[in-house]
Amino acid sequence: DAGVTQSPTHLIKTRGQHVTLRCSPISGHKSVSWYQQVLGQGPQFIFQYYEKEERGRGNFPDRFSARQFPNYSSELNVNALLLGDSALYLCASSYGTLTDTQYFGPGTRLTVL
């Protein structure tokens, strides 16, 4: 069975640009969550989407937005990139809400120059 997939694997952007990251959950999973992980830290929760609606949001600015599509795949958008946005962005899927086991994708490594 295919696991969680994310694209692209690596991305280099410059300050002020916009980026879109993509995630496909495990087949049958209805929830997608996004996390930001900077080096040496644990993942920080950004969003959870369940059944195409936002169900939870972490302490991130409005420059961060996301959506979930009818096929349960998801996009994370970040506008007006800052150097501090450089991180590994992880997507996790679960069958239901955040109480369910989350399965992580390999992540997208974003570098902002």
Add this chain to the structure above:
Amino acid sequence: RKEVEQDPGPFNVPEGATVAFNCTYSNSASQSFFWYRQDCRKEPKLLMSVYSSGNEDGRFTAQLNRASQYISLLIRDSKLSDSATYLCVVNRGDDKIIFGKGTRLHILP
């Protein structure tokens, strides 16, 4: 006080030894708890869920102490392959999930 706190380590432990980590959390309404394992430059993977009654999976035992607001992970007969970062995860119950910074474990041959 951070919502979820872990000793960052590193814990340098000889192969075959027993090692234990604790993780404290601040929100008493937190609903569910997990330990994830993360290898260098890889994604986190679920190690085990943590229940009030305690649970065991092979060499791994997890415990939850709601009164003192901490969870623990015990690894017995440690193997070289146990070297990783162990992440404590707390679901606050308000649609937010908090990861600790992780505890680094190095198993020494």
